[in-house]
């Protein structure tokens with residue numbers, strides 16, 4: 001078991017093809033309240049992951065959970081935050097379309113990600129050899145539903161789109177084919193190409209309003 005990340009909320013361990021996410025105490029909170037919050041968040045994340053997985057959305061399978069810990073299927077692959085910029089333009093567009101498709105599926109089922117950035121998306125590249133794993137290769141997976149919640153609101157879905165669009169603008173404006181170009185606009189265009197379902201037009205319209213609001217805040 002290896003500690004691979006120590007975040008503000010949780011410690012992440014990597015075992016044999018398994019990720020263990022352990023929510024750690026926050027000492028500035030009253031211990032009893034802190035326990036309640038950590039239990040609630042752990043339960044909520046496990047519930048959302050399980051719901052989405054049951055719907056055949058590309059999300060790692062929950063293998064086990066207890067009070068403060070979730071054991072999750074390890075997705076063997078590339079975190080898009082680290083690799084997207086190095087892909088050919090053609091591959092970037094393909095990956096963005098896959099991502100758009102997966103986000104449309106969670107939204108259709110009223111699941112809001114809450115922290116939709118390229119750090120929370122993995123392109124699976126290798127199979128693992130344990131019987132527990134189910135992920136398919138060359139597929140984009142969504143991870144980290146720690147801030148996820150259930151909502152039918154157009155606004156909440158538009159905010160998810162705003163987050164991913166911002167992440168693309170901030171970090172993914174390059175490709176080997178377009179060293180200086182405004183690549184993020186094309187990336188998001190390809191995302192939207194497959195983010196298509198009954199409510200997508202309404203959500204994209206709302207996204208424009210969310211962006212306008214964002215600009216006035218500064």
Ligand SMILES: Nc1ncnc2c1ncn2[C@@H]1O[C@H](COP(=O)(O)OP(=O)(O)O)[C@@H](O)[C@H]1O
Nearest residue numbers: 005007012019060072073074075119143144146
């Ligand atoms: N199912 C998974 N498969 C592969 N790597 C994972 C998985 N879950 C988490 N990770 C790795 O651990 C990191 C932190 O996990 P995450 O759930 O995003 O927690 P945090 O809330 O701390 O961001 C991820 O950025 C990723 O590198």
Ligand SMILES: [Mg+2]
Nearest residue numbers: 119120143144
């Ligand atoms: Mg994360």
